[in-house]
Amino acid sequence: MHVFASHQHRSHHAYELQRGKLALSTESPDRAERIRDALKNAGHALSKPDELDHDLLQRVHDAKYLEFLSSAWRRWAAEVDADAPAMAISWPERGRNVIRPENIVGQLGYHSFGADCSIVDGTWEAAMAAASLAHSATNAVITGAHVAYALCRPPGHHATKDQFGGYCYLNNSAIAAQRLRDAGNKRVAVLDVDYHHGNGTQAIFYDRADVLTISIHADPTHEFPWFTGHAAESGSGDGVGHNLNYPLSKGSSFDAFRTALILAVEHIVATDVEALVIALGVDAYVDDPLGTFTITTEDFAKMGAIISECHLPTVIVQEGGYATDALGTNVAAFLSAF
Ligand code: OKP
Numbered sequence: 001m002h003v004f005a006s007h008q009h010r011s012h013h014a015y016e017l018q019r020g021k022l023a024l025s026t027e028s029p030d031r032a033e034r035i036r037d038a039l040k041n042a043g044h045a046l047s048k049p050d051e052l053d054h055d056l057l058q059r060v061h062d063a064k065y066l067e068f069l070s071s072a073w074r075r076w077a078a079e080v081d082a083d084a085p086a087m088a089i090s091w092p093e094r095g096r097n098v099i100r101p102e103n104i105v106g107q108l109g110y111h112s113f114g115a116d117c118s119i120v121d122g123t124w125e126a127a128m129a130a131a132s133l134a135h136s137a138t139n140a141v142i143t144g145a146h147v148a149y150a151l152c153r154p155p156g157h158h159a160t161k162d163q164f165g166g167y168c169y170l171n172n173s174a175i176a177a178q179r180l181r182d183a184g185n186k187r188v189a190v191l192d193v194d195y196h197h198g199n200g201t202q203a204i205f206y207d208r209a210d211v212l213t214i215s216i217h218a219d220p221t222h223e224f225p226w227f228t229g230h231a232a233e234s235g236s237g238d239g240v241g242h243n244l245n246y247p248l249s250k251g252s253s254f255d256a257f258r259t260a261l262i263l264a265v266e267h268i269v270a271t272d273v274e275a276l277v278i279a280l281g282v283d284a285y286v287d288d289p290l291g292t293f294t295i296t297t298e299d300f301a302k303m304g305a306i307i308s309e310c311h312l313p314t315v316i317v318q319e320g321g322y323a324t325d326a327l328g329t330n331v332a333a334f335l336s337a338f
């Protein structure tokens with residue numbers, strides 16, 4: 001399997017508000033190092049990413065957002081505090097047409113949806129490297145590989161066209177899906193198995209029929225991202241019927257997960273999907289500090305085997321997973337079964 005990885009992720013370790021206190025994020029550099037080590041030990045050769053196509057980035061994210069992300073740290077450090085993470089403290093009121101503020105503090109509120117992540121020196125460089133890994137893995141598939149994996153960090157599935165949040169800045173899975181579309185695949189599916197709802201990917205493709213988005217996750221009634229991920233969210237406009245959510249109760253086992261997964265795979269196979277992106281979070285793991293599901297390493301292998309039955313060219317993009325000691329084993333189990 002083609003595996004793409006980069007050391008650039010090390011430039012990013014943000015702070016997050018945890019139970020009312022600012023702390024170094026659970027989304028740590030160690031995560032990617034552990035996955036990298038496990039994949040190396042499993043015999044995978046690691047490839048470096050190529051340069052990211054800026055036009056592709058602009059087909060997924062708003063130009064103003066990209067301009068903001070690329071300069072936010074510099075502006076914050078110069079205008080606010082070079083020794084503190086750049087974070088929002090206020091967000092727009094619901095249900096109004098919002099005018100984008102000029103000030104960096106105001107723009108942080110405009111371009112984010114939570115205080116679970118922040119921008120530090122090196123965040124943009126790491127987010128860009130993760131996006132280029134997704135892009136490179138997709139290029140490998142476009143040029144004939146059946147499957148390729150991108151070890152993306154920071155993750156991406158919570159990032160919308162113009163907002164960061166949930167540890168995500170650039171939506172790596174959406175970038176892979178858009179690249180697959182641009183290469184001529186008529187219809188593409190993104191299957192998100194991360195424990196959390198892939199709200200950003202859903203939002204980016206919500207009104208489009210050419211990208212089917214499916215997410216299996218903890219019911220947002222009781223779990224981050226709280227406001228999206230319900231079964232009734234099915235798409236809008238041209239996209240009606242092209243978004244599927246499978247919210248599962250807290251504490252769900254692989255039995256419940258597998259039932260949803262099989263429905264998702266059947267849906268992909270039954271419609272005219274030509275290429276697949278798997279948003280591979282492994283935080284559904286039994287010992288994950290952020291999750292409540294009881295999925296085991298063996299279950300991740302079964303998950304990989306079930307999804308491989310789609311028999312589609314596939315880009316696998318790393319999303320969450322925070323049980324650091326087991327991360328590499330879980331990702332390797334999924335990949336080898338796939
Ligand atoms: C990102 B991904 C615990 C609160 C966590 C944010 C969760 C982001 C998950 N400190 N809130 O989907 O794995």
Ligand code: ZN
Pocket residue numbers: 194195196281283320321
């Ligand atoms: Zn997650």
